[in-house]
Amino acid sequence: MGTAEETHTAGETAVGEELVRAVSEALEAAQADRVRALTAGLRAPDLADLLELLEPAARVALIQALGASFDYEALSEVDPAVRDQLAEALPNELLAKAVTQLETDDAAYLIESLEPADKAEILARLPKDERAAIERNLEYPEETAGRLMQAEFVAVAPYWTVGQVIDFMRETDELPDRFSEIFVVDPAFRVVGSVELSRLLRTKRHVRVEDIMARDRHVVAATADQEEVARQFERYDLMSAPVVDENQRLVGVVTVDDVVEVIQDEAEEDIKAMAGIGEESVSGTVTETAKSRIPWLVVNLATAIIASFVIKQFDATIEQMVALAVLMPIVASIGGNAGTQTMTVTVRALATQQIGQVNAPKVVMREALVGLLNGLVLSLIMAAVVLVWFGSGQLGLVIAAALIVNLLAAALAGILIPLTLHVLDLDPAPAAGVFVTMVTDVVGFLAFLGLATLWLL
Amino acid sequence: MGTAEETHTAGETAVGEELVRAVSEALEAAQADRVRALTAGLRAPDLADLLELLEPAARVALIQALGASFDYEALSEVDPAVRDQLAEALPNELLAKAVTQLETDDAAYLIESLEPADKAEILARLPKDERAAIERNLEYPEETAGRLMQAEFVAVAPYWTVGQVIDFMRETDELPDRFSEIFVVDPAFRVVGSVELSRLLRTKRHVRVEDIMARDRHVVAATADQEEVARQFERYDLMSAPVVDENQRLVGVVTVDDVVEVIQDEAEEDIKAMAGIGEESVSGTVTETAKSRIPWLVVNLATAIIASFVIKQFDATIEQMVALAVLMPIVASIGGNAGTQTMTVTVRALATQQIGQVNAPKVVMREALVGLLNGLVLSLIMAAVVLVWFGSGQLGLVIAAALIVNLLAAALAGILIPLTLHVLDLDPAPAAGVFVTMVTDVVGFLAFLGLATLWLL
Numbered sequence: 001m002g003t004a005e006e007t008h009t010a011g012e013t014a015v016g017e018e019l020v021r022a023v024s025e026a027l028e029a030a031q032a033d034r035v036r037a038l039t040a041g042l043r044a045p046d047l048a049d050l051l052e053l054l055e056p057a058a059r060v061a062l063i064q065a066l067g068a069s070f071d072y073e074a075l076s077e078v079d080p081a082v083r084d085q086l087a088e089a090l091p092n093e094l095l096a097k098a099v100t101q102l103e104t105d106d107a108a109y110l111i112e113s114l115e116p117a118d119k120a121e122i123l124a125r126l127p128k129d130e131r132a133a134i135e136r137n138l139e140y141p142e143e144t145a146g147r148l149m150q151a152e153f154v155a156v157a158p159y160w161t162v163g164q165v166i167d168f169m170r171e172t173d174e175l176p177d178r179f180s181e182i183f184v185v186d187p188a189f190r191v192v193g194s195v196e197l198s199r200l201l202r203t204k205r206h207v208r209v210e211d212i213m214a215r216d217r218h219v220v221a222a223t224a225d226q227e228e229v230a231r232q233f234e235r236y237d238l239m240s241a242p243v244v245d246e247n248q249r250l251v252g253v254v255t256v257d258d259v260v261e262v263i264q265d266e267a268e269e270d271i272k273a274m275a276g277i278g279e280e281s282v283s284g285t286v287t288e289t290a291k292s293r294i295p296w297l298v299v300n301l302a303t304a305i306i307a308s309f310v311i312k313q314f315d316a317t318i319e320q321m322v323a324l325a326v327l328m329p330i331v332a333s334i335g336g337n338a339g340t341q342t343m344t345v346t347v348r349a350l351a352t353q354q355i356g357q358v359n360a361p362k363v364v365m366r367e368a369l370v371g372l373l374n375g376l377v378l379s380l381i382m383a384a385v386v387l388v389w390f391g392s393g394q395l396g397l398v399i400a401a402a403l404i405v406n407l408l409a410a411a412l413a414g415i416l417i418p419l420t421l422h423v424l425d426l427d428p429a430p431a432a433g434v435f436v437t438m439v440t441d442v443v444g445f446l447a448f449l450g451l452a453t454l455w456l457l
Numbered sequence: 458m459g460t461a462e463e464t465h466t467a468g469e470t471a472v473g474e475e476l477v478r479a480v481s482e483a484l485e486a487a488q489a490d491r492v493r494a495l496t497a498g499l500r501a502p503d504l505a506d507l508l509e510l511l512e513p514a515a516r517v518a519l520i521q522a523l524g525a526s527f528d529y530e531a532l533s534e535v536d537p538a539v540r541d542q543l544a545e546a547l548p549n550e551l552l553a554k555a556v557t558q559l560e561t562d563d564a565a566y567l568i569e570s571l572e573p574a575d576k577a578e579i580l581a582r583l584p585k586d587e588r589a590a591i592e593r594n595l596e597y598p599e600e601t602a603g604r605l606m607q608a609e610f611v612a613v614a615p616y617w618t619v620g621q622v623i624d625f626m627r628e629t630d631e632l633p634d635r636f637s638e639i640f641v642v643d644p645a646f647r648v649v650g651s652v653e654l655s656r657l658l659r660t661k662r663h664v665r666v667e668d669i670m671a672r673d674r675h676v677v678a679a680t681a682d683q684e685e686v687a688r689q690f691e692r693y694d695l696m697s698a699p700v701v702d703e704n705q706r707l708v709g710v711v712t713v714d715d716v717v718e719v720i721q722d723e724a725e726e727d728i729k730a731m732a733g734i735g736e737e738s739v740s741g742t743v744t745e746t747a748k749s750r751i752p753w754l755v756v757n758l759a760t761a762i763i764a765s766f767v768i769k770q771f772d773a774t775i776e777q778m779v780a781l782a783v784l785m786p787i788v789a790s791i792g793g794n795a796g797t798q799t800m801t802v803t804v805r806a807l808a809t810q811q812i813g814q815v816n817a818p819k820v821v822m823r824e825a826l827v828g829l830l831n832g833l834v835l836s837l838i839m840a841a842v843v844l845v846w847f848g849s850g851q852l853g854l855v856i857a858a859a860l861i862v863n864l865l866a867a868a869l870a871g872i873l874i875p876l877t878l879h880v881l882d883l884d885p886a887p888a889a890g891v892f893v894t895m896v897t898d899v900v901g902f903l904a905f906l907g908l909a910t911l912w913l914l
Contacts, residue, residue, distance in 0.1 A: 017815040045692045053815055170659050179655050180637040180696065197654040198636050202627050234721060235502045237714035239637065239696070256713050257694035263717060264691060267724030268805060274728070275801035276794065286823055290830040293798050297831055300794045301838060304787040311786070315779040322772040325782035329768070329789065329898070330761040337733065337757045341750050344732035348725060358474040358510055366743055373747040374754055381758060441786070 015042070015049040024054060027061045035065040048077035051086070060089045072098035076106035081284055084113050092118055096125035099134070103150040103177070105258060108137040136251065145229050146222035148262070149243040149252030152176035155183045156209055158192060163205030165195075179253075180239040184213045189249045191219055191242045219244050222251060229254060230262040231353065270351055273429035274344065276300070299434050307332070307441035314449035317457060323390050324452050327399055331448045334378060335406035335440030342367050342414025343436050347429050350422050364415050371411025375404035398455055402448035406440060413439035472499070472506040481511060484518045492522040505534035508543070517546045529555035533563035538741055541570050549575055553582035556591070560607040560634070562715060565594040593708065602686050603679035605719070606700040606709030609633035612640045613666055615649060620662030622652075636712075637696045641670045646706045648676055648699045676701050679708060686711060687719040688810065727808055730886035731801065733757070756891050764789070764898035771906035774914060780847050781909050784856055788905045791835060792863035792897030799824050799871025800893050804886050807879050821872050828868025832861035855912055859905035863897060870896035 019038065026034040039047065039062075051059050051074060059082070063070050075086065075098050087095065087110065099107040099122060111119050111134075123131050133151035140146025153176060156165050165182065169175060182200070184193040193213030203212050220229050220241045232238065233256060243252040272278070276296030280289050311318075311328070318325050346363075349355035355363055379400035386396040413436045418428035476495065483491040496504065496519075508516050508531060516539070520527050532543065532555050544552065544567065552571075556564040556579060568576050568591075580588050590608035597603025610633060613622050622639065626632060639657070641650040650670030660669050677686050677698045689695065690713060700709040729735070733753030737746050768775075768785070775782050803820075806812035812820055836857035843853040870893045875885035 017813075020815055043693065166658055169655075170661075175655070175659070178653060178696070196635060197658060198626075198632070201623055201654060201658060202632070204627075234717050236500065237717075239635070239713070256696070256717070260691050260694075260713070260717060260720060263720050264724065264809075267721065267728070268809075271724070271728045271731070271801060271805060275731075275797050277798050277802060280802070286826045286830065289823065290827045290834075293795070293827065294831050294834055296798070297791060297794055297835060298838070301787070301791055301835055304790045305842060307790075308783050308787055311783045315783060318782050319776070319779050322776050322782075325775050325779075325785075326765050326768045326772060328782075329786055329902075330758070330765055332786065333761045333764075333894075333898070334754060334758055337754055338750070340732050341734050341753070344728060345734060345737070348728060352721075352725075356474075358477055366746065369743045370747045370750065373743065374751050377747075377751055378754060378758060381755070385762060437790075441790070445786075 015046050015053065020050065020053045023050065023062065024058055027054075027058050027065060032065040032067075035062065036069060039066065044071045044073035045077050047071055047074035051078050052082050056085050056089075059086060063090065063094070072101045073106070075110050076102055080113070080279075083110065087111065087114050087118075092121050093125070096122045100126060100130060103152055104130075104133045104137050104252065105148055105150045107134050108147060112138060112142075133252075140222055143226045144222065145220045145224045145226060145243050145254055146252075148226055148229065148258050149222065149254050150176065151252050152179075153183060153242075153250075153253040154179060155185045155189070155250055158184050158186070158208070158210035158213070160209045161205060162200060162203045162207050162209065162212070165200065165209060166205070176253075179255075183217075183242050183250060183253075184209055185250055188247075191217055191244065191248075191250050193217060194242070196239075217242065219248075220254060222246075226262045227266050227351075230259050230266065233259045234263065266351070270347060270429045273427070274347060274433055276430065276433065296430075296434075300437075303434055303438040303441070306438060307445060310442050310445045311449065314445075314453060317449055317453045320457060321452070323392075323395060324449060327386065327395075328445055328448050330382070331399065331402045331406055332441045332444035334403065335410045335444045336437045338371060338374065338407050339410035339414040339436040339440045340433070342371070342411050343418055343432050346415045346418040347432060350418060350428060355419075360419060364412075364419075367411040367415045368408060371407045371409075372404065375407030378407065379403040394456060395452075398451045399448060401451055402444065405447040406444045409443040410436070410440045472503050472510065477507065477510045480507065480519065481515055484511075484515050484522060489522040489524075492519065493526060496523065501528045501530035502534050504528055504531035508535050509539050513542050513546075516543060520547065520551070529558045530563070532567050533559055537570070537736075538745075540567065544568065544571050544575075549578050550582070553579045557583060557587060560609055561587075561590045561594050561709065562605055562607045564591050565604060569595060569599075590709075597679055600683045601679065602677045602681045602683060602700050602711055603709075605683055605686065605711050605715050606679065607633065607712070608709050609636075610640060610699075610707075610710040611636060612642045612646070612707055615641050615643070615665070615667035615670070617666050618662060619657060619660045619664050619666065619669070622657065622666060623662070633710075636710075640674075640699050640707060640710070641666055642707055645704075648674055648701060648705075648707050650674055651699070653696075674699065676705075677711060679703075683719045684723050684808075687716050687723065690716040691720065723808070727804060727886045730884070731804060731890055733887070733890065753887075753891075757894075760891055760895040760898070763895060764902060767899050767902045768906065771902075771910060774906060774910045777914060778909070780849075780852060781906060784843065784852075785902055785905050787839070788856065788859045788863055789898045789901035791860065792867045792901045793894045795828060795831065795864050796867035796871040796893040796897045797890070799828070799868050800875055800889050803872045803875045804889060807875060807885060812876075817876065821869075821876075824868045824872045825865060828864045829861065832864030835864065836860040851913060852909075855908045856905060858908055859901065862904040863901045866900040867893070867897045 023035060023038050026038060042050065051062065054062060075083065095111065098110060102110065111122055123134065137147055154169065181194050181196045183191055184195065186192050193215045194217050195209060195213045199212055218232055218236060218238060218241050220243050222243050222245050233241065238256065240253050240255045242250050243254055245251045278292040280292045346355065382403055383396035383400040386399055387393055417435045418432045421428040421431055480492060480495050483495060496507065499507065508519065511519060532540065552568065555567060559567065568579055580591065594604055611626065638651050638653045640648055641652065643649050650672045651674050652666060652670045656669055675689055675693060675695060675698050677700050679700050679702050690698065695713065697710050697712045699707050700711055702708045735749040737749045803812065839860055840853035840857040843856055844850055874892045875889040878885040878888055
């Protein structure tokens with residue numbers, strides 16, 4: 001019998017360097033028994049890690065070596081780059097077998113990027129019901145509830161008794177692997193309520209389902225964006241939500257484990273978008289990665305050149321006083337940092353709907369005041385530094401004034417640019433950074449060199 | 458009876474500007490009936506939104522106006538700034554009532570920031586069991602599993618039959634609001650397994666629990682970091698996990714809805730840390746916000762000054778050729794952007810454990826090659842621009858060479874700095890940005906102005 005000592009404890013990762021090396025060697029030596037022994041204790045997510053860490057050819061070899069003991073769920077857990085490679089390399093017969101063993105959403109993930117001919121061949125090998133369910137998932141656009149849902153759920157009529165429901169579940173084989181609630185539907189298969197299993201378990205057998213069901217169900221449209229679905233799960237602490245088609249018919253269920261991934265992915269997307277990174281993974285190639293990053297760098301090169309045009313207007317001033325060239329990057333750089341702070345807060349507040357029409361004017365005002373306040377603090381420090389370094393109080397005053405101007409500009413750009421993009425229905429995360437740093441560069445150089453020209457020369 | 462038309466659909470947010478205004482007016486006019494009517498349909502998370510959007514005094518007035526119909530769960534859903542204000546302003550009697558109605562983790566959240574005297578008074582008003590459970594939560598450090606867990610769970614002995622378990626659940630009042638699995642414990646209260654409710658429901662009454670329980674349970678130590686707990690939930694698609702103390706005794710359970718918040722918070726923390734923002738919320742005051750942002754700006758000011766020292770070394774060169782001052786910010790800025798790209802990917806890969814000893818050398822090599830490749834592309838563009846703009850092929854060559862050098866430096870700094878911080882057990886998210894931009898600024902100015910001094914003068 002198991003004891004607490006045998007149970008897993010959070011924190012351990014099963015797949016280390018040694019295991020990867022040992023499996024690689026066993027695969028090269030074609031020692032299938034050794035491969036099986038090495039991977040015997042691994043669960044699907046660990047197996048997925050192992051697949052990601054192996055060389056492409058070794059991945060296919062591993063799956064073939066494991067044969068019937070390979071857990072197909074691992075295929076739905078690998079990242080898209082590895083999935084595409086495997087879906088390409090594995091025989092359709094094996095993929096079809098994997099698809100029948102996965103839940104609808106995982107099966108759709110596995111085959112979604114295949115060539116139409118391969119996809120059709122695999123679907124043709126499936127039982128009719130499963131094929132229909134997967135085809136329906138694939139009909140919905142990516143990143144919608146329809147793609148995320150699984151077709152496996154329990155739905156009963158409101159007039160059933162608790163005893164009937166329990167007997168039905170005991171007798172049916174085709175139940176989802178895990179579920180935490182059942183849905184109650186009318187004859188047109190529209191959702192009228194739901195019952196949590198914990199409730200069902202505590203109710204006497206003769207009670208009718210309609211007397212214990214929760215009626216205020218969160219119903220998700222199959223076409224709803226996955227980010228919106230995730231927000232509802234988070235907000236209302238949902239474990240699962242019924243998905244309905246355009247006729248309000250129940251077609252699937254989204255479960256919280258899928259949503260956990262969406263939340264992770266969406267936050268990840270925002271972080272990466274703000275840094276100008278597209279979809280890329282640690283297992284991507286050099287050219288793929290370089291390609292995904294160069295557009296952002298070229299756009300930034302263009303804005304940096306625009307900022308240089310501003311400097312060029314003042315070359316006579318700089319020629320007379322080289323100290324200006326020494327100090328001007330400071331003004332631009334601090335403005336850029338302050339603008340990024342405000343922009344990041346705004347982008348995340350928009351993503352989590354903490355900012356809206358109600359409080360936007362208040363938040364803009366607050367940012368402007370924060371910018372002025374911090375501008376004041378920084379300009380005092382900087383004026384003192386310049387006084388000591390260059391021995392010029394006047395130059396200190398010029399840089400202090402330029403810093404205050406630029407920090408105000410940074411605050412306003414940092415909040416108004418993402419808000420505007422949001423109102424225009426554009427995603428603020430990727431575009432805002434470029435515009436904000438352009439504003440802080442241009443205003444920074446213009447304020448500092450302009451004020452210097454007016455006051456010092 | 459409810460129909461699908463009446464159910465909620467993902468996408469609507471209940472609390473709009475109009476509602477906030479109407480409630481504010483009704484509160485000012487002391488029309489308690491109107492306040493109750495306006496807020497009647499709101500669930501706890503909506504009520505929490507409303508509290509956040511109201512003025513501080515109006516928040517207290519709202520809770521008092523609602524009286525017995527106020528849903529205390531809203532207090533556990535407001536952001537920390539609003540919670541602190543309310544915990545301060547509300548009478549201890551009301552807080553004690555709220556605490557008894559909340560689950561352990563939510564109750565602990567509500568009172569954790571109170572003065573010791575107030576906390577003690579509220580705890581003294583609670584039944585002994587509840588008090589002990591909350592005190593235990595508060596003993597664990599913030600952001601650990603012990604803080605996240607609730608003390609409400611179902612634990613049974615392995616020799617119980619399914620029928621006994623179901624009867625026990627029907628007869629006990631003190632069950633958690635919602636749960637998806639029960640735990641199996643030995644006489645020393647150590648976890649030996651778990652049974653999902655869906656499994657329990659489908660099993661005949663006479664079967665023993667030990668015959669259907671899952672033995673490979675993920676057990677979480679109460680002292681485990683919440684980020685680590687979240688990673689395990691995500692990785693193994695857990696719905697809940699038992700929490701054990703240092704003697705392996707079961708003391709609580711962490712549920713997936715708490716974990717969803719942790720995932721959101723941790724991603725948020727990383728985004729904000731990288732932009733140099735501490736804990737701040739949209740409802741913070743101007744001085745709070747300014748204070749939380751100024752340290753990062755001061756640190757950046759210091760690094761910008763260091764970069765200026767580099768420029769200062771070349772002031773004679775700049776005096777001879779002002780075009781250098783015009784172009785040098787481009788080299789530094791593009792380096793900064795490329796460094797941020799690499800750094801962001803690295804920080805997130807570290808956070809999600811996609812980078813480790815196994816693949817680190819490969820990833821460093823890949824980043825260096827990506828940097829060189831993109832440096833080549835950008836330097837070709839820039840050389841052409843400079844040739845046209847300044848009519849100097851030599852100056853074009855200098856900036857091209859400087860760009861390649863700086864993009865390689867950016868790639869290496871972007872990956873090696875966060876990796877080093879990680880190895881030193883420091884959080885790479887907040888610190889990496891400062892060092893990376895310092896490297897790209899210093900290398901950028903040094904390479905460009907240094908090469909120009911050698912080649913052009």
